[in-house]
Amino acid sequence: xxxxxxxxxxxxxxxxxxxxxxxxxxxxxxxxxxxxxxxxxxxxxxxxxxxxxxxxxxxxxxxxxxxxxxxxxxxxxxxxxxxxxxxxxxxxxxxxxxxxxxxxxxxxxxxxxxxxxxxxxxxxxxxxxxxxxxxxxxxxxxxxxxxxxxxxxxxxxxxxxxxxxxxxxxxxxxxxxxxxxxxxxxxxxxxxxxxxxxxxxxxxxxxxxxxxxxxxxxxxxxxxxxxxxxxxxxxxxxxxxxxxxxxxxxxxxxxxxxxxxxxxxxxxxxxxxxxxxxxxxxxxxxxxxxxxxxxxxxxxxxxxxxxxxxxxxxxxxxxx
Numbered sequence: 224x225x226x227x228x229x230x231x232x233x234x235x236x237x238x239x240x241x242x243x244x245x246x247x248x249x250x251x252x253x254x255x256x257x258x259x260x261x262x263x264x265x266x267x268x269x270x271x272x273x274x275x276x277x278x279x280x281x282x283x284x285x286x287x288x289x290x291x292x293x294x295x296x297x298x299x300x301x302x303x304x305x306x307x308x309x310x311x312x313x314x315x316x317x318x319x320x321x322x323x324x325x326x327x328x329x330x331x332x333x334x335x336x337x338x339x340x341x342x343x344x345x346x347x348x349x350x351x352x353x354x355x356x357x358x359x360x361x362x363x364x365x366x367x368x369x370x371x372x373x374x375x376x377x378x379x380x381x382x383x384x385x386x387x388x389x390x391x392x393x394x395x396x397x398x399x400x401x402x403x404x405x406x407x408x409x410x411x412x413x414x415x416x417x418x419x420x421x422x423x424x425x426x427x428x429x430x431x432x433x434x435x436x437x438x439x440x441x442x443x444x445x446x447x448x449x450x451x452x453x454x455x456x457x458x459x460x461x462x463x464x465x466x467x468x469x470x471x472x473x474x475x476x477x478x479x480x481x482x483x484x485x486x487x488x489x490x491x492x493x494x495x496x497x498x499x500x501x502x503x504x505x506x507x508x509x510x511x512x513x514x515x516x517x518x519x520x521x522x523x524x525x526x527x528x529x530x531x532x533x534x535x536x537x538x539x540x541x542x543x
Contacts, residue, residue, distance in 0.1 A: 356513025406467025418483025
């Protein structure tokens, strides 16, 4: 009698390959920026732009499911997310997640193309600053990446609940203030959930690699948490699109998201065991440089130029 051979995922999906993972996630970041821009164009047509509170109700959100443009954006984002998952299987979350910040310059450049806006030297400088910061950040995280991942159930569950609470508070704050503030709070809240989802995907992948994963309670707990992250995070991000430009949403997501995911990887999944003091300092400084680039981009993106008060002199296009 021939013994049955258990089905297994391809071995390469679980073998660490940091250069390939980074290349995949760079492409995924472009798809994410493109999909987000398309979704924002669809959502912005379903809300009253003159209203201070542009947050959508359940009926408006469900109506998006029949909007072809929004569905195209969802498909593009979904493809980018799938590639991102492959990247997470090939490298630690502390390496993969920061690369997603490249979606910010992609989003700005796409917006410039759509709105026929010629980026100034300031915008190009901000793009360069963002890329430089994230490249250096990734070099630090990649050079100190731990080869193994820890999976402490209690610590994972408690940390997930803490992230849920933080994201929920930000979503609640998204009910108040100006549209730009609402957009930032909604997007930041969604980013907490999306950042956690990346860490949970890494957790699930490690459980699958260990075998007999369906018999492990942590697997099903992580899957349940992951579904909550996608549903709640997705809802919050759409509210962000309703209240402000795609660049603010993408910028917030690609800065807050990596911070949450990397912190989870370092503190919960044991990916920071090889991290030295100077490495940590380098990551903080380079991360701050990347964030500074995002701040400049958010200030000078096309929608911000259009929305600039009439009493404030608008920045003239750079002739260069």
